[in-house]
Amino acid sequence: MSKIEKLIEIEGFDDPLEFLSQFVHDSVCPGICSIPGCDYTTDVEPDQEGGWCEHCETNTVKSGIVLAGII
Numbered sequence: 001m002s003k004i005e006k007l008i009e010i011e012g013f014d015d016p017l018e019f020l021s022q023f024v025h026d027s028v029c030p031g032i033c034s035i036p037g038c039d040y041t042t043d044v045e046p047d048q049e050g051g052w053c054e055h056c057e058t059n060t061v062k063s064g065i066v067l068a069g070i071i
């Protein structure tokens with residue numbers, strides 16, 4: 001399962017389009033840590049590619065919109 005699929009599942013959506021239509025015009029978007037095995041999620045800016053993961057203590061949280069390749 002890819003990170004975007006995992007994030008969508010965690011957030012309770014059925015598919016990426018539903019997820020994107022919910023957040024693409026918002027000022028915050030759910031993000032997920034990009035490190036394999038870490039499922040830390042937090043709200044980040046939609047274009048965030050290096051948000052803080054409190055689990056890994058690194059700047060590895062990417063927004064769902066970035067993961068989906070829209071930005």
Ligand SMILES: [Zn+2]
Nearest residue numbers: 033038053056
């Ligand atoms: Zn992490």
